[in-house]
Amino acid sequence: MLIPKLCHICGLEMKPTFRHPLWCETCQRYFAPQPRCSRCGLQMQGAGLVCGLCLVNPPPWSNLYCAADYVYPLSPLIHKIKIAKQLSLLAPLMSLLHQAIPQSCNHLITVPMLWHKQLWRGFNLSETMAYQLQALEPSIAIHTKTFRKHRHTPAQKSLNRQARLLNVRNAFSLYQPPQVTEVAIIDDVVTTGATVRHLSELLLEVGVKKIDIYCLCRTPK
Helix, strand or coil, X not given: CCCCCECXXXXXXXXXXXXXXXXXXXXXXXXXXXXXXXXCCCECCCCCCCCHHHHHCCCCCCEEEEEEECCCCHHHHHHHXXXXXXXXXXXXXXXXXXXXXXXXXXXXXXXXXXXXXXXXXXXXXXXXXXXXXXXXXXXXXXXXXXXXXXXXXXXXXXXCHHHHHHHHXXXXXXXXXXXXXXXXXXXXXXXXXXXXXXXHHHHHHCCCXXXXXXXXXXXXX
């Protein structure tokens, strides 16, 4: 109790009156809600619901919800979770995501990993996120075997948009098609949307009518 609690972002001592497990009251401003396009999740200048690009060329999903942009300070927190395996940092971020979703879908679909990749990391972040969201919304059913990943793909972060789209093509297939018409796909980061686009197209082919995307962060343009 004598050791001061330090903010995970700025490193300064946190006021005892601001009881947040990760960041201080000053750094809270980084996670203030921003106007976003309801389809692609990118920030918007105005108060419209859908950006011009999505009006002209809408994605195959209905809505995309995220906690914040994939920039500082969220990007190093995601890195600590995925690489340093500091899963204790995830719960407060999932609380932010939960607050950003107006009404949670009852059926949550996770994004699979190749078995040896998951064995090396020790966990599937998409599945871990799903179970933490279920803890906040017990009515949610989690589907971990909807998709199967059967081909190794190079890291998306090293590719441009066109290469990302080609990279995930045919890397996933449907394993257990959902028996419902409304689902949500949960993943950690959406950059170009190549992965969730491919997964959404597979779901639409088997009769799913409405697909939402839940992610911790959205990479800005």
